[in-house]
Amino acid sequence: MNLEKCTVKELRKQAQALAIKNRSKMRKAELISALKAAQTAHASDPAPIPEQLTSPSSRMLQEQKQQQREQFPNGDPGLPIPERYEEDILQLMVRDPQHVYAYWEISSATLEKLRTEHGPMNDAVLILETNTGTEMRVVDLTTNNYFLTVPENAEYRVRLAVRDKGNEVHNFMESSPANTPSAQPQTHNSDEHQWMAVDETGTINDRDFHELVDSAGLPGGPNSASLQKRPHTWVGDAFNLPSSHSFSSSLLSSASLTRQES
Amino acid sequence: MAHGYLLLVLHAHLPYVRHPDEDDFLEEDWLFEAITETYIPLLHQMDELQEQGVYTRLTMTWTPSLCEMLVDPLLQKRYIKHITSLLELAEQEVAAKADTPFAEAAVTYQKHFEFCLKKFKEYDGNILLWVREKMEAGLLEPITCGATHGFLPLMQTRQAQRAQIAIACDNYRKHFGRNPKGIWLPECGFKPGIDELLAEYGIRFFFMESHGLYYGNPRPHYGVYRPTFTESGVAAFGRDPDSSRNVWSAECGYPGNAAYREFYRDLGYDGDYNYVKKYLHDDGVRRNLGLKYHRVTGGVDLHHKEPWIPTDAFGQAMEDGGNFVYLRGQQIEQLHNMFGGDPVIVAPYDAELFGHWWYEGTQFISSIFHTAMQNHNLTVITGSEYLERNPAHQVQTPCESSWGDGGYADVWLNPGNEWIYRHLHAGERRMIEAAHKHPDAEPCSDIERVLNQMARELLLAQSSDWAFIMTTNTTVPYAIRRTKDHINRFTCLYEYIMSGTIQMDTVEHLEWLDPIFQEIDYRIYTRHD
Numbered sequence: 001m002n003l004e005k006c007t008v009k010e011l012r013k014q015a016q017a018l019a020i021k022n023r024s025k026m027r028k029a030e031l032i033s034a035l036k037a038a039q040t041a042h043a044s045d046p047a048p049i050p051e052q053l054t055s056p057s058s059r060m061l062q063e064q065k066q067q068q069r070e071q072f073p074n075g076d077p078g079l080p081i082p083e084r085y086e087e088d089i090l091q092l093m094v095r096d097p098q099h100v101y102a103y104w105e106i107s108s109a110t111l112e113k114l115r116t117e118h119g120p121m122n123d124a125v126l127i128l129e130t131n132t133g134t135e136m137r138v139v140d141l142t143t144n145n146y147f148l149t150v151p152e153n154a155e156y157r158v159r160l161a162v163r164d165k166g167n168e169v170h171n172f173m174e175s176s177p178a179n180t181p182s183a184q185p186q187t188h189n190s191d192e193h194q195w196m197a198v199d200e201t202g203t204i205n206d207r208d209f210h211e212l213v214d215s216a217g218l219p220g221g222p223n224s225a226s227l228q229k230r231p232h233t234w235v236g237d238a239f240n241l242p243s244s245h246s247f248s249s250s251l252l253s254s255a256s257l258t259r260q261e262s
Numbered sequence: 263m264a265h266g267y268l269l270l271v272l273h274a275h276l277p278y279v280r281h282p283d284e285d286d287f288l289e290e291d292w293l294f295e296a297i298t299e300t301y302i303p304l305l306h307q308m309d310e311l312q313e314q315g316v317y318t319r320l321t322m323t324w325t326p327s328l329c330e331m332l333v334d335p336l337l338q339k340r341y342i343k344h345i346t347s348l349l350e351l352a353e354q355e356v357a358a359k360a361d362t363p364f365a366e367a368a369v370t371y372q373k374h375f376e377f378c379l380k381k382f383k384e385y386d387g388n389i390l391l392w393v394r395e396k397m398e399a400g401l402l403e404p405i406t407c408g409a410t411h412g413f414l415p416l417m418q419t420r421q422a423q424r425a426q427i428a429i430a431c432d433n434y435r436k437h438f439g440r441n442p443k444g445i446w447l448p449e450c451g452f453k454p455g456i457d458e459l460l461a462e463y464g465i466r467f468f469f470m471e472s473h474g475l476y477y478g479n480p481r482p483h484y485g486v487y488r489p490t491f492t493e494s495g496v497a498a499f500g501r502d503p504d505s506s507r508n509v510w511s512a513e514c515g516y517p518g519n520a521a522y523r524e525f526y527r528d529l530g531y532d533g534d535y536n537y538v539k540k541y542l543h544d545d546g547v548r549r550n551l552g553l554k555y556h557r558v559t560g561g562v563d564l565h566h567k568e569p570w571i572p573t574d575a576f577g578q579a580m581e582d583g584g585n586f587v588y589l590r591g592q593q594i595e596q597l598h599n600m601f602g603g604d605p606v607i608v609a610p611y612d613a614e615l616f617g618h619w620w621y622e623g624t625q626f627i628s629s630i631f632h633t634a635m636q637n638h639n640l641t642v643i644t645g646s647e648y649l650e651r652n653p654a655h656q657v658q659t660p661c662e663s664s665w666g667d668g669g670y671a672d673v674w675l676n677p678g679n680e681w682i683y684r685h686l687h688a689g690e691r692r693m694i695e696a697a698h699k700h701p702d703a704e705p706c707s708d709i710e711r712v713l714n715q716m717a718r719e720l721l722l723a724q725s726s727d728w729a730f731i732m733t734t735n736t737t738v739p740y741a742i743r744r745t746k747d748h749i750n751r752f753t754c755l756y757e758y759i760m761s762g763t764i765q766m767d768t769v770e771h772l773e774w775l776d777p778i779f780q781e782i783d784y785r786i787y788t789r790h791d
């Protein structure tokens with residue numbers, strides 16, 4: 001690779017891949033010298049660089065992986081993910097006809113607000129709303145999920161609330177509704193059966209069919225006189241046929257022949 | 263005489279596993295084993311059926327993540343290395359097992375691996391071209407699946423569900439040159455409303471577990487023996503339990519026959535360590551190599567299994583295929599008496615059952631088509647063909663369901679894997695937020711590249727395979743790692759968008775690490791109903 005033809009940005013990227021120190025302070029000429037020196041050092045390395053490691057930043061990641069292997073001898077546990085999203089979330093999910101699952105996060109701002117309004121507290125209540133009433137579960141504010149056993153084929157919501165010293169409940173979050181599915185056939189009602197036919201054969205639909213008919217200039221049809229105002233491509237192409245074209249004249253419609261003459 | 267249809271469906275799927283930064287990655291073997299043991303043998307059977315003029319109709323999912331791996335040059339190169347090495351071992355085995363009861367098996371493997379290498383090279387490493395040939399010859403209808411096999415009922419937003427379907431349809435068009443008519447919903451995971459998204463993309467049919475139809479509203483007139491139309495006009499085909507039982511049942515399923523190859527005795531474990539070491543992974547741990555020499559034998563423990571005799575086993579497969587069609591014929595008679603009219607028996611299976619788990623399974627499939635051709639009360643048919651011939655069906659809202667253990671979402675939502683959802687849902691919300699922040703990014707700009715890569719990372723995190731593995735307790739650390747890696751990368755890219763400061767070298771690196779769906783367009787996350 002001709003380093004002289006690379007931009008400074010490209011040279012810095014390569015320098016980063018080779019972990020060349022002080023690269024951000026170097027000018028182009030210095031970067032080129034440093035890279036050439038680094039490449040000469042690698043050229044004497046007897047082990048060829050496997051093809052899949054030639055992406056510059058993969059070299060950097062390879063070093064990180066080596067460090068990780070030393071740190072985690074039992075295998076890569078995966079990269080770090082957020083512990084919190086700092087959003088107020090209460091989500092209700094359906095697992096099966098008899099179980100729903102709620103998870104939540106309470107943002108620091110909301111926790112602070114709750115403490116200010118209701119004093120210090122260690123727990124909250126998760127309220128399950130069903131069509132027959134509500135149920136409550138006390139939840140530790142540090143836990144953030146709950147599996148609930150419920151009847152099938154019904155709609156549910158959950159709310160999170162705090163209880164004050166007077167045992168009064170103050171809602172502060174509500175989920176969207178969720179429906180548990182059925183675990184048995186519906187009762188039979190012969191009046192309810194609807195049928196539908198969907199044509200799968202790919203024939204043209206009514207609208208397209210009538211459009212074609214209308215614009216075809218068929219005898220007695222709406223546009224038989226107005227074809228000249230709305231040419232189709234295939235008729236237009238006929239005008240561009242060279243005189244030596246091998247198409248037989250029978251392929252040209254009488255409409256286009258008429259237009260040619262005019 | 264009663265008449266009916268057999269709609270045979272094979273679902274071929276693997277999660278996207280590609281590690282360009284490591285040259286010997288264990289989990290990439292899943293793909294290599296599936297190519298060697300299922301995809302090539304199945305396509306070979308289809309070639310033979312075609313040559314012999316046997317009427318063949320197979321509906322088959324080739325999931326987008328699987329397609330992307332099959333056309334990937336790095337994985338193709340690694341497959342050649344893998345099969346070449348296996349062939350070398352098989353050749354040594356032919357010599358080592360000569361004049362023993364294992365001789366025929368050794369020769370079978372040597373010929374099989376040689377064939378795989380030859381066919382793979384014939385298609386320049388891209389066996390999807392072979393699939394397309396069978397599609398164009400009319401033997402096979404490929405259908406699509408969720409982009410990364412995400413479990414749709416557990417997604418928070420409609421946009422995320424739509425993206426899995428839309429991106430899958432785009433990807434199908436890329437690989438097959440036409441629009442998909444059918445879809446295999448990941449794990450048959452259905453919730454009312456998902457059908458509207460399918461209709462939006464021109465999908466005509468999907469498949470459900472039996473109770474999806476049986477518990478639907480109203481009751482299905484014909485049980486699972488005719489599809490129902492959802493209100494949005496998409497057909498739902500329900501699985502027939504009997505044909506499943508014949509194959510899957512541990513007590514009486516075909517694969518349990520004494521003559522068939524035993525999966526749990528393998529040269530990787532049985533062979534002399536110094537002899538097999540070269541063919542194991544870098545860690546030197548004994549693993550399955552795919553050279554297995556024993557048969558099921560019967561109710562005996564692993565140490566007492568008898569030698570596997572391929573000719574006997576393949577003969578048994580032909581017989582079992584014939585029996586399967588005979589039973590379906592009986593079933594059709596009974597259903598005809600029950601309902602009047604021609605039933606359709608929907609028989610879906612994981613493709614990898616045939617060949618990988620049950621070595622002789624692809625011969626079984628071939629035998630089904632041979633026998634069906636002689637059977638005048640049964641016609642094999644694809645999903646599309648069935649609907650073309652039978653356009654009128656009962657309207658129903660199917661029940662929320664899946665084909666996972668328990669029949670609902672238990673496998674993907676339980677104390678072992680619930681932790682992932684707050685992250686996946688945050689990913690959905692953040693993807694929608696970021697897409698709306700730049701609804702019309704300049705084509706090929708840095709911003710567009712970041713947003714497209716965000717979409718890739720979210721999709722890869724959403725693979726239902728990770729939650730599934732966490733429940734079935736197989737390669738759990740890998741599943742956890744994949745979930746976390748993709749959430750980490752997604753979060754990094756999200757922060758670039760929100761801060762306005764983009765480190766393009768990191769973006770390039772992520773594009774190199776996770777290059778799935780080169781055609782992706784993040785703007786799908788800005789679509790609304």
